[in-house]
Amino acid sequence: MNRTLLLAIVFSLAAATTAATNVHAQVIAIEGATIHVQPGQTIKNGTVIIRNGKIAYIGTSANVPAGATRIAGKGKVVTAGFVEASTRIGLVEVSAVAHTREGRFGAGINAAYRVEDGYNSTSTYIPIARTGGITSAVSAPSGGLVSGTSAWFSMRDRAFGKKAVVKAPLAMYVSLGNAALGSASGSRGMAIKRLRELLDDAAAYAKRRNNFERNQTRKFAASRLDLEALQPVLKGQVPVVVRAHRSSDILAALRIASQLKLRMVIEGGTEAWLVGKQLAAARVPVILNPTQNLPRSFDQIHVVNNLAARLVKQGVRIAISTLGDAANARTVRQLAGIAVANGLTWKQALAAVTSNPANIFGVRDRGTLRRGAAADVVVWSGDPFELSTKVDAIVVDGALQSLTTRQTRLFNRYKKLR
Amino acid sequence: MRSTFSTLSTAVICLVIAGCTPKQARKETGNKGPKLDVHGDWSDPENDYNNGKKSLRKDLRAATRNDRAQVVVFQNATILTANGKRFDRGTLVLNKGAITYVGKARTSVPKNATVIDAKGKFITPGIIDTHSHIGVYSSPGVRAHSDGNEATKPITAEVRAKYGYWPQDPSVSRARAGGITSAQILPGSANLIGGMGYTIVMRPGRSAAAVKFPGAPPTIKMACGENPKRVYGSKGGPRTRMGVYTAFRAIFHKAAAYNAKLTAYKRQRTLWLKKRVRAKELNAQAAAKHKGKRKAKQVKPEKAPERPPMDLQLENLAAVLRGEVHVQIHCYKASEIREMVTIANEFGFKIRSFHHALGAYKVRDILVKNDIAISTWADWWGFKMEAFDGIPHNAALFAQAGGRSVIHSDSAIGIQRLNQEAAKAMWSGRHAGIKISENEALRWVTANPAWVLGIDKVTGTLEVGKRADVVLWSKHPFSVYALPDVVVQAGEITYKRIKGLVPSDFELGNSALSNGANR
Numbered sequence: 001m002n003r004t005l006l007l008a009i010v011f012s013l014a015a016a017t018t019a020a021t022n023v024h025a026q027v028i029a030i031e032g033a034t035i036h037v038q039p040g041q042t043i044k045n046g047t048v049i050i051r052n053g054k055i056a057y058i059g060t061s062a063n064v065p066a067g068a069t070r071i072a073g074k075g076k077v078v079t080a081g082f083v084e085a086s087t088r089i090g091l092v093e094v095s096a097v098a099h100t101r102e103g104r105f106g107a108g109i110n111a112a113y114r115v116e117d118g119y120n121s122t123s124t125y126i127p128i129a130r131t132g133g134i135t136s137a138v139s140a141p142s143g144g145l146v147s148g149t150s151a152w153f154s155m156r157d158r159a160f161g162k163k164a165v166v167k168a169p170l171a172m173y174v175s176l177g178n179a180a181l182g183s184a185s186g187s188r189g190m191a192i193k194r195l196r197e198l199l200d201d202a203a204a205y206a207k208r209r210n211n212f213e214r215n216q217t218r219k220f221a222a223s224r225l226d227l228e229a230l231q232p233v234l235k236g237q238v239p240v241v242v243r244a245h246r247s248s249d250i251l252a253a254l255r256i257a258s259q260l261k262l263r264m265v266i267e268g269g270t271e272a273w274l275v276g277k278q279l280a281a282a283r284v285p286v287i288l289n290p291t292q293n294l295p296r297s298f299d300q301i302h303v304v305n306n307l308a309a310r311l312v313k314q315g316v317r318i319a320i321s322t323l324g325d326a327a328n329a330r331t332v333r334q335l336a337g338i339a340v341a342n343g344l345t346w347k348q349a350l351a352a353v354t355s356n357p358a359n360i361f362g363v364r365d366r367g368t369l370r371r372g373a374a375a376d377v378v379v380w381s382g383d384p385f386e387l388s389t390k391v392d393a394i395v396v397d398g399a400l401q402s403l404t405t406r407q408t409r410l411f412n413r414y415k416k417l418r
Numbered sequence: 419m420r421s422t423f424s425t426l427s428t429a430v431i432c433l434v435i436a437g438c439t440p441k442q443a444r445k446e447t448g449n450k451g452p453k454l455d456v457h458g459d460w461s462d463p464e465n466d467y468n469n470g471k472k473s474l475r476k477d478l479r480a481a482t483r484n485d486r487a488q489v490v491v492f493q494n495a496t497i498l499t500a501n502g503k504r505f506d507r508g509t510l511v512l513n514k515g516a517i518t519y520v521g522k523a524r525t526s527v528p529k530n531a532t533v534i535d536a537k538g539k540f541i542t543p544g545i546i547d548t549h550s551h552i553g554v555y556s557s558p559g560v561r562a563h564s565d566g567n568e569a570t571k572p573i574t575a576e577v578r579a580k581y582g583y584w585p586q587d588p589s590v591s592r593a594r595a596g597g598i599t600s601a602q603i604l605p606g607s608a609n610l611i612g613g614m615g616y617t618i619v620m621r622p623g624r625s626a627a628a629v630k631f632p633g634a635p636p637t638i639k640m641a642c643g644e645n646p647k648r649v650y651g652s653k654g655g656p657r658t659r660m661g662v663y664t665a666f667r668a669i670f671h672k673a674a675a676y677n678a679k680l681t682a683y684k685r686q687r688t689l690w691l692k693k694r695v696r697a698k699e700l701n702a703q704a705a706a707k708h709k710g711k712r713k714a715k716q717v718k719p720e721k722a723p724e725r726p727p728m729d730l731q732l733e734n735l736a737a738v739l740r741g742e743v744h745v746q747i748h749c750y751k752a753s754e755i756r757e758m759v760t761i762a763n764e765f766g767f768k769i770r771s772f773h774h775a776l777g778a779y780k781v782r783d784i785l786v787k788n789d790i791a792i793s794t795w796a797d798w799w800g801f802k803m804e805a806f807d808g809i810p811h812n813a814a815l816f817a818q819a820g821g822r823s824v825i826h827s828d829s830a831i832g833i834q835r836l837n838q839e840a841a842k843a844m845w846s847g848r849h850a851g852i853k854i855s856e857n858e859a860l861r862w863v864t865a866n867p868a869w870v871l872g873i874d875k876v877t878g879t880l881e882v883g884k885r886a887d888v889v890l891w892s893k894h895p896f897s898v899y900a901l902p903d904v905v906v907q908a909g910e911i912t913y914k915r916i917k918g919l920v921p922s923d924f925e926l927g928n929s930a931l932s933n934g935a936n937r
Contacts, residue, residue, distance in 0.1 A: 097803065125800070294592065295558055305919075327799055414780055
């Protein structure tokens with residue numbers, strides 16, 4: 001039994017490797033489409049050529065190399081692959097089944113938790129996300145005061161190891177307000193205090209590593225690995241994503257960011273528009289779900305219908321996300337459309353699901369179709385945000401992906417009842 | 419399509435028979451003190467049940483009467499009626515709460531009408547949600563607002579969603595701004611039988627009673643599978659699905675016995691009433707015969723038969739067995755759906771709709787044969803084992819098989835865009851080669867939910883005589899960019915996008931919304 005299993009793993013790994021080799025040999029040409037190179041830059045009747053996992057050419061006068069896989073793009077729309085900027089893809093399979101849940105903590109400080117250690121590259125949610133044009137996912141831990149670090153994952157089929165993890169650690173996650181009360185003696189001010197203490201200790205630890213090993217330091221607020229994990233945060237190399245809704249919590253986070261010169265991102269941000277000026281001045285972006293328009297908690301009393309449009313008007317960079325719905329990352333494009341219906345421009349909405357998340361997380365070669373960028377490309381049957389549109393073809397890291405999912409297979413099994 | 423008001427005759431009968439309309443029933447109970455131990459016919463405070471007499475069905479016509487209704491005319495709109503017709507550049511006339519004209523362009527309009535030029539815009543019937551917990555799980559979602567699951571024992575057929583409903587839930591005005599004109603408020607799914615549902619008009623109100631959908635029949639919520647197992651597994655059971663279905667059968671047997679006693683009692687009481695009348699007559703005759711002489715021998719009145727002791731739970735379940743309640747069952751897996759159908763058939767009641775029903779596509783033939791609708795999502799799935807086989811083609815496959823598909827929300831966020839959810843479900847089908855018409859998909863959120871709630875005779879399509887529940891959309895309602903511009907409920911314009919949302923009591927003076935931030 002065990003041996004069979006082992007063999008199966010070896011074979012599937014071998015298959016994956018072969019596929020990966022082929023992928024890089026694969027040349028794909030998408031011809032005659034309306035191409036959104038990046039938000040605001042459109043080519044009509046253009047061609048994209050993909051080679052060695054990169055965008056090799058984009059323009060209107062391509063010579064398609066012989067042997068290329070040709071995709072007719074006439075009447076279709078081509079964009080960079082969409083990014084789900086905050087999800088639990090690969091961290092959950094059936095959320096009601098505890099052992100399929102990963103990286104969801106009750107309380108405390110888990111800075112050294114790295115999401116890629118628990119990530120499942122074979123999740124059924126990955127192919128389903130692709131049917132919504134998602135080529136990248138930022139899978140992030142949650143819960144506690146400090147949840148750990150996220151990673152940028154490729155939605156490529158059967159991608160393991162480096163092929164799956166595009167960048168890690170990507171960002172450190174902190175919860176404030178309502179969500180942090182369990183880790184902060186029931187007071188939001190205490191959450192800020194604990195966070196300050198932790199960052200302070202991380203800085204002190206860095207200066208006294210040798211003393212720490214000899215037990216010659218005061219007691220620190222977190223374990224050695226947690227303090228280590230915070231070093232790139234203190235250096236501004238890894239951004240902190242602060243999950244907060246209330247304006248006062250957002251301002252408290254901004255104060256810490258400016259004092260310690262941290263790179264910061266706000267996630268959720270229901271009341272961010274009340275402090276939009278400060279966010280814009282500090283160049284702190286907001287990851288949001290434009291459908292969240294209910295005062296679900298006392299942190300979200302000043303909720304509005306048009307948060308995305310308001311923030312952009314205030315000069316804040318935004319990304320649009322389901323904020324954690326792993327099973328339905330495919331609805332990100334609908335969320336972008338809903339933001340447009342509520343005042344965001346189409347171009348800004350496209351940026352909010354492509355180039356902005358790439359910029360926010362410093363993943364420079366994704367989120368646009370510039371020459372040389374990683375080839376995450378979607379061929380849509382029409383306007384990507386529109387409900388009638390479907391993904392006709394999707395390329396991740398230069399490899400054409402299957403659009404077959406567990407759901408399409410169930411459909412095929414039951415489309416005729418026997 | 420259907421005769422507009424088959425309830426008309428009912429109305430006449432109601433006028434003749436005293437005590438059959440709710441007001442009169444209440445008058446009768448009046449201030450005469452508690453009536454609970456009387457041996458007469460008990461009528462529930464909602465006057466919901468027919469008590470076995472079909473002719474006493476409440477008058478749904480009340481649903482089209484509205485003192486606050488305006489005369490509204492929409493011109494030049496694309497009208498999607500949800501009963502198979504589409505009028506480009508059509509006219510819709512609403513008068514006194516009802517639709518008085520729908521069709522091709524008509525220039526003559528009633529006096530004092532508010533005329534709305536809807537050029538380039540679309541009109542549909544008001545959207546109806548069969549599955550909402552708005553008002554019983556209100557915002558903010560604090561424990562004090564948790565009023566949807568009486569999770570103290572697995573069967574609580576006696577409770578009513580109405581009692582928990584808060585008509586100032588901030589979700590109400592937002593749902594309406596999404597085109598929702600009415601909805602079924604349901605208890606949660608912790609319990610096998612969670613309690614009675616409540617069909618409402620989606621508008622803020624001063625009391626739950628004030629927003630009831632007039633004349634809507636009673637509904638009840640039941641739940642299979644994982645939720646009751648999870649909640650009661652370590653609280654005395656049921657712990658397994660074996661326990662779940664056994665508990666269902668056990669309670670229905672009890673309800674059947676109770677109903678038999680009620681029926682017997684009613685028969686006895688009718689007989690007793692007859693005898694009492696006869697006794698009076700005999701005594702009167704005897705008195706006349708012995709006029710002036712010694713006192714006549716009187717026929718002693720028989721003792722009134724005793725009503726079986728009131729059991730609120732069995733009272734509601736007996737009504738289910740008599741077919742007077744629209745049964746709504748939360749159930750995911752194909753196998754369990756099948757099991758519930760078998761139980762319903764065993765006890766002779768009808769299930770109106772399975773809810774969520776992610777596995778319905780596997781047993782669609784059985785459901786269609788039994789005329790049971792499904793209320794499902796466009797694409798929610800995966801969150802628990804029983805939801806892991808959900809596919810986005812569910813509604814389309816079910817409709818293709820001839821079933822009534824409904825797209826429901828079960829979410830105070832999702833309810834705001836059921837039009838988009840219907841569109842997604844339609845396109846999932848179409849992209850997989852299933853032919854679903856625009857009219858059919860629109861029915862998933864209008865006519866079909868109306869049928870599930872038993873209010874389809876008065877709302878759910880745009881037809882003359884029906885209640886004026888109407889949405890004017892900025893674009894085709896199946897576009898992601900469409901928003902309701904105007905919502906009309908029973909002929910009354912209750913929402914205009916340019917005016918923005920009306921803040922709930924909770925938000926007034928307490929939110930950005932009350933400062934007009936949501937315009």
